[in-house]
Amino acid sequence: MYRHSPARRGLLALALASICGAAVAGKGAAPATPGWPAKPLRIIVGFPPGSSPDLTARTFSEPLSQALGQPVIVENKVGAGGNIGADAVAKARDDHTIGLFINGNLTIARLLNPQLPYDPARDLAPLSLIGVSPLVLSAPVGQGDAPADARAFVQAARQAGNRWSYGTPGVGTVGHLGTELLKARTGIAPVHIPYPGYPQVVTAMLGGQLQMALLPPALAQAQERAGKLRLIGVTSAGRSALAPHVPSLAEADVRDFQLEIWNAFAAPAAMPAPVRARLSVLIGEIARSPEVRAKLFQQGWQAVGSSAEGLANRIQADTAAMARVIREQGIRAE
Structure with missing residues (x-):
């Protein structure tokens, strides 16, 4: 029992x-x-x-x-x-x-x-x-080898291995553990770089130090509207009303992965x-x-x-x- x-x-x-x-x-x-x-x-x-x-x-x-x-x-x-x-x-x-x-x-x-x-x-x-x-998997617009399509993005990340890095507001945050779970589910291997907060993560992304990050929808969409970030997918089971135009990662066949x-x-x-x-x-x-x-x-x-x-x-x-x-x-x- x-x-x-x-x-x-x-x-x-x-x-x-x-x-x-x-x-x-x-x-x-x-x-x-x-x-x-x-x-x-x-x-x-x-x-x-x-x-x-x-x-x-x-x-x-x-x-x-x-x-x-x-x-x-x-x-x-x-x-x-x-x-x-x-x-x-x-x-x-x-x-x-x-x-x-x-x-x-x-x-x-x-x-x-x-x-x-x-x-x-x-x-x-x-x-x-x-x-x-949910969080939103995001990548810099100027990153030529990081396609916006989620399936292609995951494939590019696999090929990059540990040459890519991802940022979070710190060890043990939801963004950190969520990306580690994403790594386990997809076979990608970006290196974790912790920062004091999300603003510093975005600054590092725009400066070319990071290739990806899981960001809150409002922050991610503000950078998308400014033409600086591409939004790859949301971490919820389906599309979110908070970012309705962004597909879920589940739509890209990322299995057994849901994060909020x-x-x-x-x-x-x-x-x-x-x-x-x-x-x-x-x-x-x-x-x-x-x-x-x-x-x-x-x-x-x-x-x-x-x-x-x-x-x-x-x-x-x-x-x-x-x-x-x-x-x-x-x-x-x-």
């Missing part, structure tokens, strides 16, 4: 507590939490003001404040790829702190660093998956279950509202607004997939 891992049981138990709390209040209704909130709600973001996670958190602050009747404050705790902020959320005990996370903080971080000061499965409780996005970046809200596991349940329902409803869906789309996200269980399942599935890539490709943190 199949048995869930301890991490899986922990995630699902936390999610189930939220779901049960919501069910008590009635279908589609946020559960009652007498006496809460008693003060402003704090949303911790592990990235700087103006970053994508920061913009998403601020998109939710006003509607959450209206729903709760208390101010909602976004606080930036920057560093370690968002893990400093994640650790602050995990250790919060005031029952009025949650966090907005990228998927790496909830999946990849502990796989590459067992000494991480927080354990996502033990210390954080899923609330809601907010938005998802996402963001999500989570709470400290110590937060009372009824409070988590109320927040999960409210955040999901806000994410699915037409106004917020439109804002998220402008920020480069397809809105989801899942249940706590839905987010727990996504964390579990992505953690397993990334663990396999790390193991098979022998990736180590630097």
Whole structure:
């Protein structure tokens, strides 16, 4: 008989507590939490003001404040790829702190660093998956031996072997592990070169130091419109509304390969279950509202607004997939 891992049981138990709390209040209704909130709600973001996670958190602050009747404050705790902020959320005990996370903080971080000061499965409780996005395999326009057709591009990359390089915002990022997975699925062998962030990756591509990279759709399309990058394919299972003119890599017969970046809200596991349940329902409803869906789309996200269980399942599935890539490709943190 199949048995869930301890991490899986922990995630699902936390999610189930939220779901049960919501069910008590009635279908589609946020559960009652007498006496809460008693003060402003704090949303911790592990990235700087103006970053994508920061913009998403601020998109939710006003509607959450209206729903709760208390101010909602976004606080930036920057560093370690968002893990400093994640650790602050995990250790919060005031029952009025949650966090907005990228998927790496909830999946990849502990796989590459067992000494991480927080354990996502033990210390954080899923609330809601907010938005998802594919990445776009991109190449410089001036790269004569890199055709725009995905099949021909993969063939050219195979022939180039390790003479080609690809860039990412760092070791262990989704772009890094995703490209390593692409290498395993296609037989290509470009060399990884990490950079501080996506702007530096694009600069290196335009300067001829890199032959390829997986980029967020908004950034890739901006460079495409400027006539500087060619977009080869998106990493989602099918075409994405975020870049509808770009074929999926699956259309080019790249098999067993699907990759998305996402963001999500989570709470400290110590937060009372009824409070988590109320927040999960409210955040999901806000994410699915037409106004917020439109804002998220402008920020480069397809809105989801899942249940706590839905987010727990996504964390579990992505953690397993990334663990396999790390193991098979022998990736180590630097």
